[in-house]
Amino acid sequence: MSLFIGDRSGEDYLAATDQISQAHQFFEVRRAGCVTVLVNGDHLADPVLRHEVRATTPQLVDTLIEARAIREGCPLAIVLTKKDSVVASPHAERVQKDFDGLVASISASHETHLGEVKPFLIAASPKDCERVERGEGLEDLLLFWLQASSPNASVGVCPRPSFERMIDQLTNGRPDK
Numbered sequence: 001m002s003l004f005i006g007d008r009s010g011e012d013y014l015a016a017t018d019q020i021s022q023a024h025q026f027f028e029v030r031r032a033g034c035v036t037v038l039v040n041g042d043h044l045a046d047p048v049l050r051h052e053v054r055a056t057t058p059q060l061v062d063t064l065i066e067a068r069a070i071r072e073g074c075p076l077a078i079v080l081t082k083k084d085s086v087v088a089s090p091h092a093e094r095v096q097k098d099f100d101g102l103v104a105s106i107s108a109s110h111e112t113h114l115g116e117v118k119p120f121l122i123a124a125s126p127k128d129c130e131r132v133e134r135g136e137g138l139e140d141l142l143l144f145w146l147q148a149s150s151p152n153a154s155v156g157v158c159p160r161p162s163f164e165r166m167i168d169q170l171t172n173g174r175p176d177k
Helices: 010-018 018-023 027-031 041-045 050-066 083-088 090-109 138-148 166-171
Strands: 036-041 076-081 115-123
Touching: 010 018, 010 083, 018 050, 027 076, 036 041, 036 050, 041 050, 041 083, 041 090, 050 090, 076 083, 076 090, 076 138, 083 090, 090 115, 115 138
Parallel strands: 036 076, 076 115
Antiparallel strands: none
16 A cells, blocks of 8 residues: 655646646646545635635536546545634634535535545644644544555556566566666
8 A cells, every 4th residue: 555645736736727738747636546635724714715715626626527637436535624723713614614515516516426525624733722633633534545545447557567588587677687
């Protein structure tokens, strides 16, 4: 089993929503056993930024599926980050309702393409540790990733080469051995 976490900027992914051809460069998404979309809890709680988050999150998933970057049957984790900011916000209830709506919308729009779509609420490194524990929600997310990472034939395992010459069989076809 392998775990690979890509750290591509969010701006790269958002650029693909404007120009779908850019989604073809996301090799990590095409090879993924599980795709995770992060939703910034601070932004969803902010009355000015909230609408942008609510629009771009489903649009990003739409783009990745349309570009065939997310393989069929791939599980999707939708993660609301910064739980401490959400809990401390006067709009905490609205944030949860908005997040639930995002998850339901994405799930309904792509139920025939995606595997399980599961929401998570995490606090990786909270500023306020009195209301929220450090790492809260991460264990469930990690377990989801590990459960989803079972081998899949669609990832493309190369067949073992067969060599006619004995020397090639011994060196696996590499001349440097």
